[in-house]
Amino acid sequence: MWNAKLYDKFSRERIQPSIDLANRIDKVCERILDVGCGSGMSTLALRNRFPEAEIVGVDLSASMLENAKKILPDVKWIQRDCSKSLEDLGQFDLVFSNAFLQWLSDQENFIKNIRKCIKENGILALQIPNFETMMIADIIKNVAKEFDTNGDIFSTMHDNCYNHSLTTYYNMMSKYYSNVEVWQTNYIHQMDSSDAVVEFVKSTALIPYLERLSESHEKDFLAQLKRRTAEYYKPCENGKVLFPFERIFVHGLNSTNGNLV
Numbered sequence: 001m002w003n004a005k006l007y008d009k010f011s012r013e014r015i016q017p018s019i020d021l022a023n024r025i026d027k028v029c030e031r032i033l034d035v036g037c038g039s040g041m042s043t044l045a046l047r048n049r050f051p052e053a054e055i056v057g058v059d060l061s062a063s064m065l066e067n068a069k070k071i072l073p074d075v076k077w078i079q080r081d082c083s084k085s086l087e088d089l090g091q092f093d094l095v096f097s098n099a100f101l102q103w104l105s106d107q108e109n110f111i112k113n114i115r116k117c118i119k120e121n122g123i124l125a126l127q128i129p130n131f132e133t134m135m136i137a138d139i140i141k142n143v144a145k146e147f148d149t150n151g152d153i154f155s156t157m158h159d160n161c162y163n164h165s166l167t168t169y170y171n172m173m174s175k176y177y178s179n180v181e182v183w184q185t186n187y188i189h190q191m192d193s194s195d196a197v198v199e200f201v202k203s204t205a206l207i208p209y210l211e212r213l214s215e216s217h218e219k220d221f222l223a224q225l226k227r228r229t230a231e232y233y234k235p236c237e238n239g240k241v242l243f244p245f246e247r248i249f250v251h252g253l254n255s256t257n258g259n260l261v
């Protein structure tokens with residue numbers, strides 16, 4: 001269950017990738033679609049970069065959208081499943097998606113089909129957390145194994161978060177788009193404590209785990225996770241804990257020129 005209040009607690013850290021991705025778009029964009037817009041943070045970065053544009057934000061979560069509506073009343077907000085066709089929304093100069101794609105099982109299908117929503121020479125711009133490469137991802141998996149000794153809590157849990165390598169994203173994009181650019185940034189977040197690292201992932205990567213736990217089990221699971229996280233994420237001399245967070249960026253042009261599929 002997405003929780004806008006908890007998600008927005010780290011708004012400074014979470015908005016920066018959207019700012020960086022939006023700043024790489026050097027075209028005039030009159031119509032923009034923010035897919036998986038959540039609580040509106042990525043949309044806010046878009047609004048600041050393109051003050052005159054008509055922006056549409058789409059997300060599945062009513063509670064995230066509730067928050068988005070409060071911060072940007074001039075955006076058109078739509079609640080729906082973005083793994084399904086969005087073709088009826090019309091065509092856009094820019095389809096933007098920050099930290100959403102990893103929640104889809106068939107990402108290539110999304111990358112291919114969303115072209116129907118992009119004008120000729122319009123842009124698809126994506127940011128995907130490279131979560132699987134991070135130590136916190138290993139810690140979560142190990143604690144889940146330790147916690148679920150009988151295998152009856154998490155064993156039925158399929159991966160809800162689907163991470164691919166930078167090369168895979170490059171290949172997927174190059175199949176359907178031209179002028180593809182890809183890059184990776186390792187953001188080093190300065191957290192107040194190692195517990196804050198757990199707080200950070202509680203509103204995203206931990207959701208599928210926490211959804212399977214009762215209230216008391218959730219408390220024990222989080223306590224165990226905090227202990228393990230503290231063993232790895234140690235404080236610096238000033239007390240801050242450095243939390244490296246790697247993110248993959250990719251964008252390309254929807255062009256019918258060339259040998260694209």
Ligand SMILES: C[S@@+](CC[C@H](N)C(=O)[O-])C[C@H]1O[C@@H](n2cnc3c(N)ncnc32)[C@H](O)[C@@H]1O
Pocket residue numbers: 002014018035036037038039040041042058059060061064080081082083097098099100103104204
């Ligand atoms: C990590 S948040 C990113 C939100 C926003 N783009 C940002 O940068 O802050 C991921 C969002 O994806 C949404 N989401 C996940 N699966 C979805 C789906 N199938 N259709 C629409 N939204 C989805 C969630 O509701 C959540 O708001």
